[in-house]
Amino acid sequence: xxxxPKVLGKQLQLIMSGLAIAASIVGxxxxxxSSKATEEYLVTAQDFATGTPLRPENVQKAELSxxxxxDSYLKSGELQEGTYLTRPISKxxxxxxxxxxxxxxxxWSNLVLTPSVELSSxxxxxxxxxxxASPALDFQTFGEPVIAAVDAEVxxxxxxxxxxxxxxxxxELRVPREAIQGxxxxxxxxxxxxxxxxxxxxxx
Numbered sequence: 001x002x003x004x005p006k007v008l009g010k011q012l013q014l015i016m017s018g019l020a021i022a023a024s025i026v027g028x029x030x031x032x033x034s035s036k037a038t039e040e041y042l043v044t045a046q047d048f049a050t051g052t053p054l055r056p057e058n059v060q061k062a063e064l065s066x067x068x069x070x071d072s073y074l075k076s077g078e079l080q081e082g083t084y085l086t087r088p089i090s091k092x093x094x095x096x097x098x099x100x101x102x103x104x105x106x107x108w109s110n111l112v113l114t115p116s117v118e119l120s121s122x123x124x125x126x127x128x129x130x131x132x133a134s135p136a137l138d139f140q141t142f143g144e145p146v147i148a149a150v151d152a153e154v155x156x157x158x159x160x161x162x163x164x165x166x167x168x169x170x171x172e173l174r175v176p177r178e179a180i181q182g183x184x185x186x187x188x189x190x191x192x193x194x195x196x197x198x199x200x201x202x203x204x
Contacts, residue, residue, distance in 0.1 A: 088126030149179035
């Protein structure tokens, strides 16, 4: 009779252990099943710079499992007309709701120019760059370079349509509106233009 409490204690321990194991199994099953649940989200079809308008033709659909972040990303069928990016996004990335706006960024404008100096390998869509201009003084003679624009962002790098091996690439930039006039003046004057990377891409 004195050993009965010990027997009951051991039985209780076995029951508690069994319940703990069962809870672990149920938890593991829930995690596995949750990972199988996917929804259709919108992802970028290419690298996009800040200010890029999002349209059905430049996004793709992908089945993703984002667990607790399901409401933080743009799902299929939720893309509104007039949606723009507020930061760069890399190709194949799900589109965060925090990175879009339906109001156009009026303080910026896009401009295409052809640098006189070869582009650095560090420059790609989404890279923040400074634009330098050396004023044309005479034939093949240029003055000291000055900064024509800062905090410009590369939207697209375009290959030259010429068949020459050394043909320069054109670059579409998103620049502050206050820098547009000076850049257009440099382009019209035939100034030598160069781009320098500033801190790399702001994506991510």
